[in-house]
Amino acid sequence: LRNNPRYPPGPSGYPLVGNIFKFSPVGPWTKLTEYKEKLKTDILFFHGLGNSILVLNSMEAITDLLDKEGGISSDRPVFTVVGELMGLGQARKLAHTALGPNAVKRYHTIQEDLAVLLCKSMLEKPLDFFGHVRLISSRIVLAITYGLSVDQADNEYITDAEATMDMVGRSTRPGAFLCDLIPVMKYLPSWMPFQQEAKKGREMIESLVTKPYNYALQHMASGEHPSLVQELWDSTSERSLGFQHDLKWMTGSLYGAAGDSNYATILTFMMAMAMYPEKQRLAQAEIDRVVGSERMPSVSDRASLPYVNALIKETMRWHPALPLGIARSTSKDTTYRGFLIPKGTVVLPNVWAIAFDPAQSNADEFVPERFLAEDTAPVDPGLWAFGFGRRICPGKHLAENSVFIIISSLLATLDISLPPNGVVNPEFDKDHLVSYPHDFKCTINARSSTTENLVQIRAQECKV
Numbered sequence: 001l002r003n004n005p006r007y008p009p010g011p012s013g014y015p016l017v018g019n020i021f022k023f024s025p026v027g028p029w030t031k032l033t034e035y036k037e038k039l040k041t042d043i044l045f046f047h048g049l050g051n052s053i054l055v056l057n058s059m060e061a062i063t064d065l066l067d068k069e070g071g072i073s074s075d076r077p078v079f080t081v082v083g084e085l086m087g088l089g090q091a092r093k094l095a096h097t098a099l100g101p102n103a104v105k106r107y108h109t110i111q112e113d114l115a116v117l118l119c120k121s122m123l124e125k126p127l128d129f130f131g132h133v134r135l136i137s138s139r140i141v142l143a144i145t146y147g148l149s150v151d152q153a154d155n156e157y158i159t160d161a162e163a164t165m166d167m168v169g170r171s172t173r174p175g176a177f178l179c180d181l182i183p184v185m186k187y188l189p190s191w192m193p194f195q196q197e198a199k200k201g202r203e204m205i206e207s208l209v210t211k212p213y214n215y216a217l218q219h220m221a222s223g224e225h226p227s228l229v230q231e232l233w234d235s236t237s238e239r240s241l242g243f244q245h246d247l248k249w250m251t252g253s254l255y256g257a258a259g260d261s262n263y264a265t266i267l268t269f270m271m272a273m274a275m276y277p278e279k280q281r282l283a284q285a286e287i288d289r290v291v292g293s294e295r296m297p298s299v300s301d302r303a304s305l306p307y308v309n310a311l312i313k314e315t316m317r318w319h320p321a322l323p324l325g326i327a328r329s330t331s332k333d334t335t336y337r338g339f340l341i342p343k344g345t346v347v348l349p350n351v352w353a354i355a356f357d358p359a360q361s362n363a364d365e366f367v368p369e370r371f372l373a374e375d376t377a378p379v380d381p382g383l384w385a386f387g388f389g390r391r392i393c394p395g396k397h398l399a400e401n402s403v404f405i406i407i408s409s410l411l412a413t414l415d416i417s418l419p420p421n422g423v424v425n426p427e428f429d430k431d432h433l434v435s436y437p438h439d440f441k442c443t444i445n446a447r448s449s450t451t452e453n454l455v456q457i458r459a460q461e462c463k464v
């Protein structure tokens with residue numbers, strides 16, 4: 001097969017350079033979804049100059065290659081800049097155990113407290129809602145991972161992380177790795193700044209993972225700031241340099257990976273609420289019925305709020321935070337449906353194609369009810385938004401609880417509506433790995449004086 005390869009289908013290319021340049025580096029997910037219809041195939045192959053990319057455009061192809069064939073498709077491409085941050089290395093198992101479905105129960109209170117503080121900030125400074133969402137997304141993971149309590153969006157832990165993750169997001173977006181992949185490009189003069197950026201990027205990442213880790217180590221003795229770092233440190237007496245290195249980078253990866261997708265999901269929810277007030281009212285009515293107005297929602301209400309859950313699924317479907325997941329690469333040659341997939345192929349699960357399956361009517365509209373329809377419900381984003389197989393997101397359970405408690409607390413206490421000019425344009429970033437809403441405005445008010453009082457009183461009880 002190698003001598004006479006039959007590659008999976010893809011757009012037509014040119015002699016020598018193949019079709020790799022047909023892979024658009026900016027916001028490629030919609031184009032890749034169009035190819036699915038145009039070429040009538042759910043697997044697309046791009047190749048040229050010794051490199052190859054395989055795009056998986058259906059749940060079936062994704063499950064076959066990233067789950068069942070996980071033994072050969074669970075590497076990540078080597079990102080020149082990001083290196084170790086995109087993987088958990090030896091410590092992956094540790095991360096999955098530490099953040100498993102039962103283990104995350106002990107974080108409910110932190111998540112509930114931080115959701116209340118978010119509502120309070122929204123009421124006090126509604127115009128700064130982007131900053132508030134940014135702050136809570138970082139706060140949850142900093143508190144849990146490092147026992148670090150920060151209360152300002154301009155705290156250095158948050159601003160450093162933002163600058164670093166902006167760089168990481170650009171360096172790992174689909175297409176950015178073309179310059180990693182096509183070695184000759186690195187020698188072209190236009191790539192020179194990239195080389196300098198790579199060095200600076202590595203320094204930023206080193207500092208991102210080291211600073212909060214050292215904080216956690218320094219505060220362990222006092223016992224006042226329990227953290228994941230401390231728990232894993234205490235779990236063994238064999239603390240070799242290798243163990244310490246893995247622990248530092250594993251927790252750093254959690255810190256790096258956690259904030260952006262949460263940020264994107266909550267902002268997408270707020271945008272949808274401003275645009276679809278009637279859906280907001282239905283979710284609020286359910287919360288009023290089930291939770292009442294005497295208390296804030298808690299994580300344990302999750303199973304009793306079917307409409308709110310459908311609304312969260314629709315948020316994740318309407319605009320997936322990671323439209324192309326996080327790239328994988330194959331560790332050896334393999335065949336799929338009779339086609340050769342060469343070793344080192346970058347594999348991209350295009351979950352956008354699942355979210356926008358043509359079988360769904362009005363896929364551009366925000367309709368939570370589609371997830372309540374028994375026969376025609378789309379595939380649950382819980383099955384595709386967090387990745388697949390052995391590289392599935394270790395933060396999934398924590399993240400699902402965070403997203404639930406933030407969204408239900410906001411719904412319970414605030415009305416989100418259109419800005420004074422009456423317009424929200426649903427526009428999203430296409431230039432990073434995580435795709436979040438572009439700057440937009442909305443109006444935020446307390447639902448009533450009762451909900452306002454509830455937030456103020458409950459905020460005084462917060463221990464974070």
Ligand code: HEM
Pocket residue numbers: 086087088092141253254255257258259261262265321322325326327328385386387388389390391392393394395396398399403
């Ligand atoms: C709404 C929130 C989130 C979404 C949508 C999300 C989604 C994803 C996806 C799609 C992947 C790639 C999985 C694959 O290759 O199959 C991933 C990986 C990862 N996520 Fe998340 N994630 C979220 C929140 C979090 C949180 C809260 C944490 C940490 C506490 C986290 C930590 C990680 C790490 C460390 C990886 C890399 C795993 C590996 O390479 O083995 N994520 N996430």
